[in-house]
Amino acid sequence: MNEFDYVAAARQRTGSVVELAQDLVRLPSRGGIDDYQPVLDCVESWLADRALPHRRLFDSDAGLVGLLVEIAGKRPGPWWGLDACLDTAPFGDEEAWSFAPTAGDVVDNWLLGRGAADSKLAASTFCHIAEDLHRHTDRLTGGLSVLLDVDEHTGQFGGARAYLSDTRTQRAAGIMIGYPGFEEIVVGGRGLWRATLTVHAPAGHSGSSKTVTGAISRAARLVGLLDQAQLPGPDSRFPLPAKVSVTAISGGSGFSVVSDRVDLNVDVRLTPAFDEVAAAALVREAVKQVDEEMPGPAPTEVSVVASWPPFQLTPKDEPAAAMLRAADSLGIPLATKTAGPSNIGNLMSAHGVPATAGFGVPYEGLHGTDERARLTELPSVYALYHRTVLDLLQAAPPA
Template sequence: MTEEIVELAQELIRRPSRAGIDDYGPVLTALEDWLAARDLPYRRLYDDGGRPVALLVEVACGRPGPWWALDACVDTAPYGDEGAWSFPPDCGDVVDSWLRGRGAADSKLAAAMFCRIASEVQAQAAELRGGLAVLLDADEHTGGFGGARAYLADTAAVRPAGVMIGYPGRDEVVVGGRGLWRATIAVHAASGHSGSSRKSVGAVSRAARLVQLLDEAELPGAVGEFPLPPKLTVTSCHGGEGFSVVPDLCELGIDIRTTPTFDATAAEALVRGATAELDQLLPGPSPTDITPVASWPPYRLAENQQPAAALLDAATREGLTVRAKTAGPSNIGNLLAAKGIPATAGFGVRYEGLHGTDERAYLADLPAVHAVYRQTVLRLLTNGSAPP
């Protein structure tokens, strides 16, 4: 059973699908060939530009009930410095129980496992309730979440009662995540010659003062049941050219991780307050501009809320010690939460090198992880909402 999963995962790793670099056609075709050979219904999903961004597998059951979804990405991070790898990034081989190659951990092994579970559900679909969707997302690592967006926008797809995302990590079921608010800030100044006798404060210097104000801003701590505090990071700074010109523009990138008690509105208010203070302390020729770029809400499922409850219970029944976790980074679960769809965003095999050098996934964990997801899905499709 797990041999079939590993063989498909190997085939996927050997078809590079780096976000924004590789053509996704080969990896999607490998999945389509596997699904077609097992008579599983699938179709491609496309973005507004007609580009394929996902495969959607849909297994309808014989009795009425809610649909549930499994989600795994089949695009990957780039390789980085290939010379630093101790094996080819697209080798897809198995050494000492480790599946090696980019995407082994995030998340081609999970995609292969979810395809297998779809096949298992189809074999007994007549006796089950509702249906199972498997979303194989080819636009996750871009940050655009194109596959998930296409799924949610597809009027032919049944809206799921909950989603389980197959990110790796055996000790935790991720049941929530901080949100985010991101913006670019344009800081202005009067241009001139750097050797001029006229005193001037360039845009880079003004931006540096703004960075200081942002770094000194007080953020609240963790409040209530949400276990993480908000966090502000200045992620980029671009301005000036050469040495003889006082720069008239410097752009900053700002990333704020939000919480239920410090949301996107509070994040934007903090940044606008800092820019207003800058413009008062060091006036420029025009006000500092803020351009919001992205915003996701934070979310956290209760441990007795589905599908978290069923997944945690199945892990316990399998003899695993697993805790519920709220993640610092955002993920597709935040997008789903904004649409009112509860999601878990991580439980899988142990791993190394995710997004880094020598990525690999520990196959000795696969039988138990597969059993947990299979048991979870079958209980949800049997009971409609499995008890905790």
């Protein structure tokens, strides 16, 4: 053939990709629940058998949080990255599953089990692409990093943070995150500002002849103010509105005691028109109003838990542009999307690393019951990432 057929080459690789993904799915690696060592050992053994250069990533608190594969080209230039998480969401009610959460079986061209979609199939794909490139490093300008991280589903993003803080790492000029979903790539996402609010009140007996305003009543007023907050809507800079949600409330006991403390979790989704300063001001103003209307024995405490900004690439920004070029050349209709939830792309963007996310195989049951990933589109997914990476590394296709 006159032009390299990426899809045909990918079909020759997909059997091995699925085999490694099956091995990974059969090793439970639920974020914050399971030991990550077995799933990382599995990948590390696969990499070592193929002499692919890799090393472990550590976090001072969490320990081993990922593996980093580094394929260096013979010519100097920027590095680019692929990222897929190896930890997963919890199983939930296992009795509700129609197959074992760690089945790892292929039935009717679907890979079954927790992590099949998010994101062990992507991790296997990226390992195989690294192997492809390692055979032809003389053609590469710059290099490719493949981050295989854990501690992602806890929300701590330990593997990504370890990658960003490691002084030996070749910082990527851009990174592509292998979340599933075949019809679009995510090129942006709302940011977040999260805080725990601690509401105080005098303790008392619910049957007392004295009127006692408890912490639950004060907290309810605070929730009402936050629910009624007026936030900026979409504009020409960003297609999604800001959003505030009270996501958890805890406090109180029994029936006869008026609670003296309630804790609220508040999640604010940020946009360019409503940043972390605006979010903090909104919440603190609501807190101030409640403390003035319904005074307590101590001011309501605001403890910020996490914050990162929104991000958004244009179709002309790399690596999004390279993915769109690859999709066009392969005849894959591919749209771009700015997502409501945050993802590792927000973290990368906050550290100056532009990111895409969300191109992979179709899926069902993500984070829910009967998670599975369809393999029909796997050759096209593989081909698109393979072609994108070669484009970014200024490499000619294989002979």
